[in-house]
């Protein structure tokens with residue numbers, strides 16, 4: 001993968017990522033509402049929300065907060081670009097983590113107690129899902145003999161056949177990554193209150209709008225990771241992958257609506273346990289057998 | 290096109306109400322009335338909110354809090370006085386510590402009378418508030434262009 005393909009991929013993702021992510025978020029809200037016996041907002045509601053946020057007055061507690069959030073958005077776009085242009089999966093994982101770190105820095109920079117609680121919880125979330133994400137990259141290498149995402153297009157069976165245990169592990173931490181209940185400790189999309197809005201407590205107007213766009217892009221990237229498990233040399237597999245992604249997202253919405261938020265201790269322990277069992281066993285199996 | 294009216298996020302503060310109006314405000318946001326149809330989201334954070342729903346009258350103790358929440362909200366913003374207590378002081382108007390309605394502390398855009406204010410009335414008030422929000426948003430845009 002050359003620098004140029006990554007660059008073009010990033011530019012394309014910067015356009016397509018937010019569009020797809022926005023529709024996904026809109027569908028998420030409509031389906032959630034239907035699950036709760038409500039009519040729910042229009043599908044384009046997330047778009048309206050963000051447009052409104054960009055129309056708001058520009059107020060910030062300090063000047064660096066916006067820069068950190070802009071960096072977080074930029075690296076999320078880059079991570080998406082690397083992934084969808086078939087680039088290095090490990091690099092994609094590192095860049096998206098860097099994006100999370102910028103987001104945490106933005107929250108800490110405001111010195112607000114609520115934002116700091118959110119930032120601390122966000123850090124715990126990163127610590128919880130990161131082992132599984134790294135093991136996913138390792139297992140991907142073992143299954144595809146390359147860190148390049150494009151390598152799946154040359155395989156004669158999807159990588160999920162050899163690393164299905166890792167897939168289950170990724171499914172578990174996906175709930176943390178998508179900020180869905182029961183693991184929406186740092187930043188919940190429901191029942192907004194100060195602590196629950198955590199990281200974004202001090203973010204407002206256009207900065208909050210950027211955060212929303214970043215989440216859309218992140219969600220598209222993570223669903224891309226899920227799809228990656230089901231793609232092989234056959235072009236039909238892309239359709240299968242998209243169907244499975246839709247199914248997994250529906251499952252996540254269902255989980256979101258049916259489980260109460262847990263304490264961070266449970267999130268941390270369970271995520272590491274899953275990483276150790278699902279990731280560790282699968283990686284060890286492939287390495288020694 | 291102004292998007293302010295399409296996603297009115299509300300924040301709710303209880304002045305010195307008897308809690309009757311608060312229950313109605315929360316009832317308005319529950320699935321039965323489904324405020325999210327109009328993009329209404331209940332936020333707990335003044336920095337995210339567009340519409341400030343105040344219930345109950347203003348007194349010596351809470352005037353500072355109401356002003357603080359109002360000042361933390363970003364323009365364009367709209368204040369809705371929910372219930373007759375918030376409009377004028379209502380049954381509490383001659384209490385020794387009551388200063389009057391919400392307009393004794395901050396500018397009010399929409400008055401929603403009633404004791405307690407009904408959810409239907411509140412939805413009407415929020416819709417009226419949304420129109421005011423659009424006007425303010427347009428004015429803000431014009432001012433930004435002029436500046």
Ligand code: SF4
Pocket residue numbers: 305306307308309310311344345371372373374375379380403404405406
């Ligand atoms: S208007 Fe009536 S119900 Fe509402 S706070 Fe006042 S006394 Fe209570």
